[in-house]
Amino acid sequence: xxxxxxxxxxxxxxxxxxxxxxxxxxxxxxxxxxxxxxxxxxxxxxxxxxxxxxxxxxxxxxxxxxxxxxxxxxxxxxxxxxxxxxxxxxxxxxxxxxxxxxxxxxxxxxxxxxxxxxxxxxxxxxxxxxxxxxxxxxxxxxxxxxxxxxxxxxxxxxxxxxxxxxxxxxxxxxxxxxxxxxxxxxxxxxxxxxxxxxxxxxxxxxxxxxxxxxxxxxxxxx
Amino acid sequence: xxxxxxxxxxxxxxxxxxxxxxxxxxxxxxxxxxxxxxxxxxxxxxxxxxxxxxxxxxxxxxxxxxxxxxxxxxxxxxxxxxxxxxxxxxxxxxxxxxxxxxxxxxxxxxxxxxxxxxxxxxxxxxxxxxxxxxxxxxxxxxxxxxxxxxxxxxxxxxxxxxxxxxxxxxxxxxxxxxxxxxxxxxxxxxxxxxxxxxxxxxxxxxxxxxxxxxxxxxxxxxxxxxxxxxxxxxxxxxxxxxxxxxxxxxxxxxxxxxxxxxxxxxxxxxxxxxx
Amino acid sequence: xxxxxxxxxxxxxxxxxxxxxxxxxxxxxxxxxxxxxxxxxxxxxxxxxxxxxxxxxxxxxxxxxxxxxxxxxxxxxxxxxxxxxxxxxxxxxxxxxxxxxxxxxxxxxxxxxxxxxxxxxxxxxxxxxxxxxxxxxxxxxxxxxxxxxxxxxxxxxxxxxxxxxxxxxxxxxxxxxxxxxxxxxxxxxxxxxxxxxxxxxxxxxxxxxxxxxxxxxxxxxxxxxxxxxxxxxxxxxxxxxxxxxxxxxxxxxxxxxxxxxxxxxxx
Numbered sequence: 222x223x224x225x226x227x228x229x230x231x232x233x234x235x236x237x238x239x240x241x242x243x244x245x246x247x248x249x250x251x252x253x254x255x256x257x258x259x260x261x262x263x264x265x266x267x268x269x270x271x272x273x274x275x276x277x278x279x280x281x282x283x284x285x286x287x288x289x290x291x292x293x294x295x296x297x298x299x300x301x302x303x304x305x306x307x308x309x310x311x312x313x314x315x316x317x318x319x320x321x322x323x324x325x326x327x328x329x330x331x332x333x334x335x336x337x338x339x340x341x342x343x344x345x346x347x348x349x350x351x352x353x354x355x356x357x358x359x360x361x362x363x364x365x366x367x368x369x370x371x372x373x374x375x376x377x378x379x380x381x382x383x384x385x386x387x388x389x390x391x392x393x394x395x396x397x398x399x400x401x402x403x404x405x406x407x408x409x410x411x412x413x414x415x416x417x418x419x420x421x422x423x424x425x426x427x428x429x430x431x432x433x434x435x436x437x438x439x440x441x442x443x
Numbered sequence: 444x445x446x447x448x449x450x451x452x453x454x455x456x457x458x459x460x461x462x463x464x465x466x467x468x469x470x471x472x473x474x475x476x477x478x479x480x481x482x483x484x485x486x487x488x489x490x491x492x493x494x495x496x497x498x499x500x501x502x503x504x505x506x507x508x509x510x511x512x513x514x515x516x517x518x519x520x521x522x523x524x525x526x527x528x529x530x531x532x533x534x535x536x537x538x539x540x541x542x543x544x545x546x547x548x549x550x551x552x553x554x555x556x557x558x559x560x561x562x563x564x565x566x567x568x569x570x571x572x573x574x575x576x577x578x579x580x581x582x583x584x585x586x587x588x589x590x591x592x593x594x595x596x597x598x599x600x601x602x603x604x605x606x607x608x609x610x611x612x613x614x615x616x617x618x619x620x621x622x623x624x625x626x627x628x629x630x631x632x633x634x635x636x637x638x639x640x641x642x643x644x645x646x647x648x649x650x651x652x653x654x655x656x657x658x659x660x661x662x663x664x665x666x667x668x669x670x671x672x673x674x675x676x677x678x679x680x681x682x683x684x685x686x687x688x689x690x691x692x693x694x695x696x697x698x699x700x701x702x703x704x705x706x707x708x709x710x711x712x713x714x715x716x717x718x
Numbered sequence: 719x720x721x722x723x724x725x726x727x728x729x730x731x732x733x734x735x736x737x738x739x740x741x742x743x744x745x746x747x748x749x750x751x752x753x754x755x756x757x758x759x760x761x762x763x764x765x766x767x768x769x770x771x772x773x774x775x776x777x778x779x780x781x782x783x784x785x786x787x788x789x790x791x792x793x794x795x796x797x798x799x800x801x802x803x804x805x806x807x808x809x810x811x812x813x814x815x816x817x818x819x820x821x822x823x824x825x826x827x828x829x830x831x832x833x834x835x836x837x838x839x840x841x842x843x844x845x846x847x848x849x850x851x852x853x854x855x856x857x858x859x860x861x862x863x864x865x866x867x868x869x870x871x872x873x874x875x876x877x878x879x880x881x882x883x884x885x886x887x888x889x890x891x892x893x894x895x896x897x898x899x900x901x902x903x904x905x906x907x908x909x910x911x912x913x914x915x916x917x918x919x920x921x922x923x924x925x926x927x928x929x930x931x932x933x934x935x936x937x938x939x940x941x942x943x944x945x946x947x948x949x950x951x952x953x954x955x956x957x958x959x960x961x962x963x964x965x966x967x968x969x970x971x972x973x974x975x976x977x978x979x980x981x982x983x984x985x
Contacts, residue, residue, distance in 0.1 A: 297630030425831035
């Protein structure tokens, strides 16, 4: 217990990193996932092909490897430098990796959401003269979003927990802190684990409740 | 609680299926070697020249040779050694928990570690150094690292030392493996890697002409053989074995065979520190 | 295409416009690929001596196949135990008794919220303090995979049961089944079948998650394969591409299998 109290500030800093990684990657994934969904239902075969190939690859590669690729591939070999400061650079590399991975799941959820929108909706939109982009933006996607609030919530929770794997690109967030603390305070393993677990429960549980409530509230009555 | 009972279920499972070594506990590694004729030894698996798992499935390197020699002196045939991969972060845990009988894995003797494990040796004295690109002229020592980017491997402490003692303005990057560090230095994203010179020499040899060791060691790292804490008999027996290895020429031969090719200047055998 | 209703079938002008757009998209993708190729080439990532070791038999025998066996071993054990955990806790969470429902819900929500990495760490380093036995890296990984994925599966099954028409339960009671029978013979089989695609994608998640075993030194594909190969031949990127390809191949075939099962398994 003393360990947790003694290291309070560094633990809070680690969780603040977790929160920032989650928030930025979540926004990025939502944006990229929506674009990918639009691509997958687009009239152009090449767009559809590119998007579905991307989703297959990103969805089926372990996040550990995805982050390794962002670190070594984008960083070391493509020579992309996002900031001269290593910590900032790593942070953004982690965001890129988490976004690349998570957006594939967002895309899958949204696509199945589109499936729940009755055909008549799109047909009515078309009969009003709306084109592909407008049909998608004004009619079908909003309904799809409302149908997949709960799955999106699960994806967000998964993302929150997945930020622990950012240690692969050298971001020191909660899991790094926990490993270091276990090294230093070997006799308090259980307290340390429960402390960090509680941190994640505090982050994830409200999210789960919020999204459960939202999904009921926003469900499309049919 | 559910968690606890689940844990119990798992422990039964573990006992039934994945039961590894170390459950029969001996007070000293000497007893285990004598009675079981078997040892589990922790070595590095990803350090060329010291402890490396090679494509033929065996382990090779100086640490591995030392381990084999010591085991032989304790009465264990090399064929009966199970080499187990350890990483820097789990060496103490592996010894404390009995997952390995000894650790020979570029394991520096420090006072902090002596709180948790016992050390025989040292069997080698290395020094912290820098590995840089071959065309790098400006980096001549740790004090020239201000504003540069330095790579180290998670679970090791040397990078922190550079920052606190030599170059306050250095930026530190932690990677999980030295291969990843090497890639990033070769890619120009980072400027140097720090760890013990003998480890760096292995990578310099792998990338001859592209990487070089600066060659100005700024610390003394005494590699010891990690044993269970307070295993006095074991420490004495291992020290005796090392003494014999130093004097009969096997030590120099093993070192030459493992890291000699990289142009690393071979030192004299160190003085044992029996405590 | 099931989404063809989102746009009109293009007329002659539309077809021409689409062709132009398709060409533009293809060119843009090719340009990105070319830049990546050139940049990687500058770093000599395509050099033969980095790729040829990946074709050697002994490299496969020492690094890739043992790694693959480790990954699959942990995944299979994890799938079986997580499946059991899921069914038990889903049933418990739908129990009529509050004293079963409450704790079951707590356990499920707790493990759903804790990152797998933390669970594996805890099991590996905490086991000695907690039960006085050192568990192997394999057990630690399976422990984490079971609790984390098991609680997710519990929720999947529960939502599957809840999505069934009320009539199913009522009819089962009407023919005189007891509570356990209703769940076991009527609700669970239908829920499992309806949820097969979701369950399989969770199993894919589990397979990928087993890659985290490398943190406690479990010999799986990333640790043994990638790091082992890279230490010998200093070819992190080529080795990582190969390992990723293996994962993708396995997961895609699982996915395909699920679709086939899902199609033929529907009543």
